[in-house]
Amino acid sequence: MPLDMVDRTRVKDGLARARAAIAAGTPGAGLAILRETTGAGTDFLDQLRAARLVDGIDAAALGLRPIRLAIAGASTLDHVVPLLRYWLTIAGFAPTIHLTPFDTATASVLDPASALHDFKPDVVWLFTTHRDHALQVPPGAAPETLRDAVARAIAARRALWDALRAKACLVIDNLADLPTEDPAGNLAGAAPWGHRTALRLLNAELALTAPPGVVLLDLDHLAARHGRQRWHDPRYWHHSKHAVAPDSSGVLAHAAARLIAGARGLARKCLVLDLDNTLWGGVIGDDGLAGIALGSGAAGEAFVAFQAHVKALKDRGIILAACSKNEPATASLPFREHPDTVLRMEDFAVFRAGWGNKADVVRDIATTLNIGLDAVVFVDDNPMERDIVRRHLPEVAVVEMPDDPAHYIAALEAGAWFEAIAFNAEDAARTQLYAENARRDEHRAGFVDMQAYLASLDMVAATGGADPFHLPRIAQLIGKSNQFHLTGTRPTEAEIAALAQHPDWTVLHIRLRDRFGDNGLIAALLLHQQGQDLVIDTWVMSCRVLARGVEEFTASLVLAEARRRGATRVLGRYKPSAKNQIVAGLYPRLGFVPAGEDGGAFLFSTPADRDPWPSMVQHDA
Amino acid sequence: MPDRAAIVDRLTTVFREVFEDEALVIQDSTTADDIDEWDSLQHIVLVLAVEREFKVRLNPAEVGKLENVGAMADLLAARAA
Numbered sequence: 001m002p003l004d005m006v007d008r009t010r011v012k013d014g015l016a017r018a019r020a021a022i023a024a025g026t027p028g029a030g031l032a033i034l035r036e037t038t039g040a041g042t043d044f045l046d047q048l049r050a051a052r053l054v055d056g057i058d059a060a061a062l063g064l065r066p067i068r069l070a071i072a073g074a075s076t077l078d079h080v081v082p083l084l085r086y087w088l089t090i091a092g093f094a095p096t097i098h099l100t101p102f103d104t105a106t107a108s109v110l111d112p113a114s115a116l117h118d119f120k121p122d123v124v125w126l127f128t129t130h131r132d133h134a135l136q137v138p139p140g141a142a143p144e145t146l147r148d149a150v151a152r153a154i155a156a157r158r159a160l161w162d163a164l165r166a167k168a169c170l171v172i173d174n175l176a177d178l179p180t181e182d183p184a185g186n187l188a189g190a191a192p193w194g195h196r197t198a199l200r201l202l203n204a205e206l207a208l209t210a211p212p213g214v215v216l217l218d219l220d221h222l223a224a225r226h227g228r229q230r231w232h233d234p235r236y237w238h239h240s241k242h243a244v245a246p247d248s249s250g251v252l253a254h255a256a257a258r259l260i261a262g263a264r265g266l267a268r269k270c271l272v273l274d275l276d277n278t279l280w281g282g283v284i285g286d287d288g289l290a291g292i293a294l295g296s297g298a299a300g301e302a303f304v305a306f307q308a309h310v311k312a313l314k315d316r317g318i319i320l321a322a323c324s325k326n327e328p329a330t331a332s333l334p335f336r337e338h339p340d341t342v343l344r345m346e347d348f349a350v351f352r353a354g355w356g357n358k359a360d361v362v363r364d365i366a367t368t369l370n371i372g373l374d375a376v377v378f379v380d381d382n383p384m385e386r387d388i389v390r391r392h393l394p395e396v397a398v399v400e401m402p403d404d405p406a407h408y409i410a411a412l413e414a415g416a417w418f419e420a421i422a423f424n425a426e427d428a429a430r431t432q433l434y435a436e437n438a439r440r441d442e443h444r445a446g447f448v449d450m451q452a453y454l455a456s457l458d459m460v461a462a463t464g465g466a467d468p469f470h471l472p473r474i475a476q477l478i479g480k481s482n483q484f485h486l487t488g489t490r491p492t493e494a495e496i497a498a499l500a501q502h503p504d505w506t507v508l509h510i511r512l513r514d515r516f517g518d519n520g521l522i523a524a525l526l527l528h529q530q531g532q533d534l535v536i537d538t539w540v541m542s543c544r545v546l547a548r549g550v551e552e553f554t555a556s557l558v559l560a561e562a563r564r565r566g567a568t569r570v571l572g573r574y575k576p577s578a579k580n581q582i583v584a585g586l587y588p589r590l591g592f593v594p595a596g597e598d599g600g601a602f603l604f605s606t607p608a609d610r611d612p613w614p615s616m617v618q619h620d621a
Numbered sequence: 622m623p624d625r626a627a628i629v630d631r632l633t634t635v636f637r638e639v640f641e642d643e644a645l646v647i648q649d650s651t652t653a654d655d656i657d658e659w660d661s662l663q664h665i666v667l668v669l670a671v672e673r674e675f676k677v678r679l680n681p682a683e684v685g686k687l688e689n690v691g692a693m694a695d696l697l698a699a700r701a702a
Contacts, residue, residue, distance in 0.1 A: 044669065045638070045639075045666065045669065045670055045673070048666065049641075052641065078662050079662065079665065079666075235680055235681055235682075236665070236681060238682070239665075239680075239681040239682045239685075240661070240665065240681070246665050246666070246669060247669055
């Protein structure tokens, strides 16, 4: 049976099971089934069926995160909308989508009274293709002519970006897809005046100069990977101005949804890997160090390539964990002693080898790392193990692995689980951060007295506001925090920057270092003075530093800010969500008293003249 | 000569899948006016589904000019011949 036939059978079975789960009143289970059985490459008609199933679900009631997305393009995108709604829901959103009328993109963006602005979008996707840039220069034109044309095209994009950034929208713009045919033939990309030369220069310039708050979707890469002749279908361009063939809409919608997930903190964070036949060929316990396939021969080379890919994911901030049915000393042997291994023991934040049920082990890994199961991707060559994890942990993304290790990388990449919109120093050091945390836990085991343990950590906090260095990190932390997030707010970077300038608002961040290392930025707050009250509008903290006295330190910091502002009361808000039960009792524990309710939030107050909270965290003034 | 009744049967299956109505019955005289969901968007989906079922490539503009299901069946019969 050809591969795509297997896929269609699997998808049809998934659709039937999802339909049954939704009909049985368990829409969450239905979504999990669809996430496992459909992908970007799933047949367009099947994706539409899946989308119709999901349209019948109340996503907001499932606790999914609301998002308002406007799409403004100069081509027909109607077939993308239901699929984008589908992939956004699968990614964890409760989406509302507005599509601007055909070919009104620029007017909609620039006119503040347009339906687009009335819609009050969180995210605006400027759907451009190569047709939207006037980049044709005459054959033989000088390089300057082409550079000027590119500069003008970028200025035109910037005008639109600026209009949207002023409204604090996250902007998605496309890198241009290259046309499949060109009368200049090879010269279109090889001559200094060629159209493809111009588009490639435009794309590179956009990537080099896009400001914060503008995210670029690499449309050309999507088109090339999917196949340009499938990506664009001239019949539908002439019939109905579809710049992307209708049956390629799913590929586009999936990519956009994963990018938005990355921009809004819903990308996956951790890759849990099986070892035998996943990171090397064969079984280390049976075949031994010399017998496993790693590095020599085609199969061995494929495993080295997969390891190198995984290592590169780790280097850009994805946490790695191992989950193997093995004796611990045996499982770690290749990483310690095999000459061709790319991954080393220190690349894994958590290493679990044993004989337990893998669903239990994956759950234990998530608990150890203090991350949600919905942040985990599980990779295992064994279909039985995948099935067990799927069955017991529907939140985990389980990758359907092909038989041939040469295709492992493509299988993992197909889900676009780890899309990000930026990269910072903390991303590079993330596995180290989590490994340091594991060492803190071991260190704690030596203490009976919690206070003595905390004192021994030598914790020092540095505090500040929304300076240019910390602003993007503050926005990133607020965007991705789900558990320790008292009110669930999701302000954009531009909105936070505006609040930092507002006299009634204070933006605070806290960095923490201790004897085991630098934790980086671990907390952010948005405080709003309302008369005599200083209201804690937003309080997020990294769960890595939970219960170490940072909460008390932070409360004291807020207290000091309240006094500085002459407020008499600190008012805390707690708005319950599906994921933030961890902080439900935070304000009472800090001695705040209930002060009513407000729009779904519970209020708690404490007088500004009370004593600060004792904490083992020292303030680095 | 392909069996025209068999073509209409296969078209019925396609229509039922696209419009998600297991009880949908189409006849030669059925037009877009007879099926609520048959708008310009679903028309494109329908053409794609017909292309898949009959393993042909159609021109969506041409298909849009067909006045009813019967004309569509005639076109498919001609293509298969």
